[in-house]
Amino acid sequence: MIGKKVAAAEYGLCSCHVCGLVVSGVHEGETGHCPRCAAHLHMRKPNSVARCWALLLAAYIVYIPANLMPIMETGTLLDYRNDTILSGVIHLWRTGSQGIAAIVFIASIIVPLFKLLALTLLLISVQRRSVWLPEERTRLYRLVELVGRWSMLDIYVVTILAALVHLGSMATVKAGPGAIAFGAVVVLTMFAAIYFDPRLIWDPLRKERKS
Amino acid sequence: MTEIPTPHNFDEIPPAIAEPKRRRSLQLVWIIPIIAAIIGASLAIKSYLERGPEITITFLSGESLEAGKTKIKYKDVQIGLVKNIAIAKDRSHVIVTAELTHEAAGLLVDDTRFWVVRARISAGSISGLGTLMGGSYIGVDAGSSQQPREDFKGLERAPVVTMDIPGSHYVLHANDIGSLDISSPIFYRRMQVGEVVAYELDNDGAGVTLKIFIKSPFDRYVKANTLFWHASGIDVSLDSTGIRVNTESIASILLGGISFLSPEDRVDAAPAAPNSKFILFPTKDEALKRPDTVVETYTLVFKESVRGLAIGAPVDLRGVSVGEVSKINIELDHNRKEFAMPVEIQFYPERLKARYRASSRNGKPVSTRELLNALVEHGFRAQLRSGNLLTGQLYVSLDMFANAPPAKIEWSRNPPEFPTMQNSMEQFQTKLMQIVQKLEKLPLEEIAGDARKSIQSLEVTLKSADKLIRNMDAVIVPEARLMIEDARSSLEAVRKTLGSAKQVLSSDAPLQQDMRETLRELNRAARSLRTLGEYLEQHPESLLRGKKEEER
Numbered sequence: 001m002i003g004k005k006v007a008a009a010e011y012g013l014c015s016c017h018v019c020g021l022v023v024s025g026v027h028e029g030e031t032g033h034c035p036r037c038a039a040h041l042h043m044r045k046p047n048s049v050a051r052c053w054a055l056l057l058a059a060y061i062v063y064i065p066a067n068l069m070p071i072m073e074t075g076t077l078l079d080y081r082n083d084t085i086l087s088g089v090i091h092l093w094r095t096g097s098q099g100i101a102a103i104v105f106i107a108s109i110i111v112p113l114f115k116l117l118a119l120t121l122l123l124i125s126v127q128r129r130s131v132w133l134p135e136e137r138t139r140l141y142r143l144v145e146l147v148g149r150w151s152m153l154d155i156y157v158v159t160i161l162a163a164l165v166h167l168g169s170m171a172t173v174k175a176g177p178g179a180i181a182f183g184a185v186v187v188l189t190m191f192a193a194i195y196f197d198p199r200l201i202w203d204p205l206r207k208e209r210k211s
Numbered sequence: 212m213t214e215i216p217t218p219h220n221f222d223e224i225p226p227a228i229a230e231p232k233r234r235r236s237l238q239l240v241w242i243i244p245i246i247a248a249i250i251g252a253s254l255a256i257k258s259y260l261e262r263g264p265e266i267t268i269t270f271l272s273g274e275s276l277e278a279g280k281t282k283i284k285y286k287d288v289q290i291g292l293v294k295n296i297a298i299a300k301d302r303s304h305v306i307v308t309a310e311l312t313h314e315a316a317g318l319l320v321d322d323t324r325f326w327v328v329r330a331r332i333s334a335g336s337i338s339g340l341g342t343l344m345g346g347s348y349i350g351v352d353a354g355s356s357q358q359p360r361e362d363f364k365g366l367e368r369a370p371v372v373t374m375d376i377p378g379s380h381y382v383l384h385a386n387d388i389g390s391l392d393i394s395s396p397i398f399y400r401r402m403q404v405g406e407v408v409a410y411e412l413d414n415d416g417a418g419v420t421l422k423i424f425i426k427s428p429f430d431r432y433v434k435a436n437t438l439f440w441h442a443s444g445i446d447v448s449l450d451s452t453g454i455r456v457n458t459e460s461i462a463s464i465l466l467g468g469i470s471f472l473s474p475e476d477r478v479d480a481a482p483a484a485p486n487s488k489f490i491l492f493p494t495k496d497e498a499l500k501r502p503d504t505v506v507e508t509y510t511l512v513f514k515e516s517v518r519g520l521a522i523g524a525p526v527d528l529r530g531v532s533v534g535e536v537s538k539i540n541i542e543l544d545h546n547r548k549e550f551a552m553p554v555e556i557q558f559y560p561e562r563l564k565a566r567y568r569a570s571s572r573n574g575k576p577v578s579t580r581e582l583l584n585a586l587v588e589h590g591f592r593a594q595l596r597s598g599n600l601l602t603g604q605l606y607v608s609l610d611m612f613a614n615a616p617p618a619k620i621e622w623s624r625n626p627p628e629f630p631t632m633q634n635s636m637e638q639f640q641t642k643l644m645q646i647v648q649k650l651e652k653l654p655l656e657e658i659a660g661d662a663r664k665s666i667q668s669l670e671v672t673l674k675s676a677d678k679l680i681r682n683m684d685a686v687i688v689p690e691a692r693l694m695i696e697d698a699r700s701s702l703e704a705v706r707k708t709l710g711s712a713k714q715v716l717s718s719d720a721p722l723q724q725d726m727r728e729t730l731r732e733l734n735r736a737a738r739s740l741r742t743l744g745e746y747l748e749q750h751p752e753s754l755l756r757g758k759k760e761e762e763r
Binding site: 013014021022023024025032033034035036038041047050051054055057058059061062064065069184188195 | 224225226227228229240241243244246247248250251254
């Protein structure tokens, strides 16, 4: 069923990314202007895989300090804590806030990790021109895009707390270096998701059919 | 997409405007991971380089220490964190593993000290209040050694003085600790200049050794001859001079403390070397008394009670203290079956000799032995005297007794025995006692019986006397009255006689006149008789021939 579907690329058609005008005469690897809005025209997002890989790799690198370095420094009269994401989750869990611990765990650990792994999977499969479960992979991609911004939850919490809790020596909350790294992970994965062209998932199917 | 689009339809689709091909071999986007990698690598390298040394510290207990939380602070700056707390294999202590920062590596030398900083509230100071809130931490005092070290033995309590405070340590030796404690203040002219750092009982248990620290620049006032004494609390002394209350400062009343002073006449002495040893005297008086370097011990054997004589009581020579009582014993004389009280005194012959030398003509130093021998020969004796009648305090008095029985100092004994005199009060007492004893011996009861008998007979006598008097009343009185009346009449008669006699005897009385005439006549007669006599003497013949005619 899927294989019978015709791709616009086969007829040398593509749509303008900006104004949506369908234009002909564009071939893969060639560039041109949109006759209506003069935007660059691409059959597929240019260098999608390479850019996505670059951002993804950067995200992987930054992911390490994001998890190892303290994300939040809380100082009260009684205590001074330096929490990484995981230790914060453990602390919340131990102090009875299991619900919040679960939310933070999902938003700050599961989701970024899931995004990284999902994008890696998509990129590898696209590079290998795999025809394996294209529909599910597309769904996965949509999920990655959808869920991406929720990873910023942790950053929001930290920044809001840091801004609000300024009680002098009584209590202070400061964002640690881990927060920057973690923010970078989220942003980089979001960009990577944007650069990824899901149409590439389907291209191998067309090639296969052609041959 | 039911309809397959025909090429015709595509003609309506506007063609793209062609653009010259651009080839970019290098994608700019790869800069991002490179930057990320560089940042990541630099962080990793930095953290690796900054990773400080790991040390182990042993403590007796892990009280208020927490792995991963307890910090190590030097001058209140965090230089490390406790990583792990384990119990030693022999379970006698805990081993704390801590990771220090890179900069702290220089602190890890042989004499660096670690201790757990906890809130400490003592009478004089409150410290570590922050730890009540923020939890304990491990304090560090950097050592000055060059020898690196990684395993340390933690102190159980914070050192009073950290090494970065300039000053000097000294060692004091005292009989007892008094009310001193670690961090007790040390005063110089009532100014706090240092603290007690440590104290410990001597190995033989005979005293206490204290380590003190005196801050610079006050440590230069500690001279080789400096005297230290307990300034602890209130010194109330009751001795033969009465009650004395002496305090150093309000703080020392509560805390105890040590004072020191150099003797005034030797202020220019060299400052003492650090860790010099000094004696800690119990009181200021005692400390200042000690310049007497020559101390001789003598025994005074008293027969009387030494009640009221305290150790430390003065040995007094006409009001000047020349020693003190150091020991009071009791001795049983088996032969004579009586007790004697040997009292040991510390005698400072310097005081005595100084005066003696000043008075001696040639200024030749005299040995104590000679001097004392000479003095004892002249009646120099020790005697117990009451210093305070109210409290009964006794002191030993040295004085000359002109009527003292001859005695000598027993130099053969150790310590030499100095002759004593019985207390004058005591003598009085003994005499009194003898009188009382004699009184006791009197047969008082017999005397009383005799007295009663005498009194009874006396009564009888009195009664008969009474009777006699009554008889006399009854018999003699009427007769007497008669007698008196007779007497009165006789007296009247006498008066009359006398009155007439008076008349006779008065100057103008005729009798008198006659008498006078008669006497005159008599006088004349006598004169003519004398003339006659004289004539007869010259002319005895006239008796025969008669008066011869005047040859005229």
